[in-house]
Amino acid sequence: MTSDLTSDLIALVPTYGLWLIAATTFLSCLALPVPSSLMMLTAGGFVAAGDLGLGDTLAAALGGAVLGDQAGFALGRSGGARLLDRIARHPRRAALIGRTEALMQRRGGFGIFLSRWLFSPLGPWMNFAAGAARLSWRRFTLAGVAGETVWVALYVGTGAGFAGNLTAAMDLLGSSLGFLAAGAVTLGLGLWLRQALRPPRG
C-alpha cells in the first residue's frame, strides 16, 4: 500500500509536472534524499494516462540528472582535487593517489555508467570521486549521459508500461533491481575470487 506521504508526493506530479521531475533528479544526483525513482515512476504513469508528454518527461528527468551529475563532478574537481593535492605532499600517499587516479582513468567510465542506474545509491558519491580523481570530463559526461538515459528510461518506461497501477509497479521494479544488483555483486565477487585464486604468474 502507498503511505500517506507517498500519495502526497505523487499528487504533486500532475500539478508541478516537468519542473518537479527535473528538480528531483537534479537533487538526487547531489546525494540529497529526494524520492527520484518514485517521481519518475509516477510521471510514467501520468504519461500513459495522457496527462504528461513522453518526450517532455524523459527530457526533463534526463536534463535534471545530467545537470546534477555535472554539478557533483565540478564540486569534486574543485574541492576534492585540492584536498587530494594537499594529502599527496607525502610521497607514499602520492603514489597511492596516483594509482587511484590511474584506476579511475582505466575503469571509471564503466563505474560511472553502472552507478547511474544499477547501483544508483553510489551515483552521487561517484560524481564527487570522479571529479576529485580527475577522470576526464569527456569520459565522465559520455558514461554519465548513457547511464542516466538507462535510469530515466527504465523508471519512466516502467511507470508508463504498467497499465495504470503504480503501486504494483513500484513494488515490482524495486525488487527486480534489487535482485539484479545482488546478482551483479555476486558475479563481481566470483570474478574477483577467480582472479585471487589464480596461481601467480612468472
Added chain:
Amino acid sequence: MALFTLYWANPAHREQPLAGWMTLHYVAHSWHVPPETVITAARVPRPPDGGRPPHPRTLEEIARAQGISLDQLIARLQKAIAAAQARQPPQK
C-alpha cells in the same frame, strides 16, 4: 520479462483502487474505460475554449473545488466505471 507478462495478464493487478492523487485520465487508464466516462461522472466543466486546464487536476482538487468529500467523488466515479464496464467488459 515472462514474470511481468504473467503478472499483468491478471486484470486484478491493473485496476488500482481510486485515490486522491489520481487524475481523471489516470483513473480512466487504470480502469480501462474511455476518459469521457470518468470526466462526465466527475461533472468537471470543460474549459470554454475547448483546451485543457493549465495542469491536470487530482481527484482531491476536484472534490475540494466542488465542495464535496473525496469519498463522495470516488463513489460517483466507481458507479460510472461499473456501469461502463457492464456495458462493455474490459478486454482480456
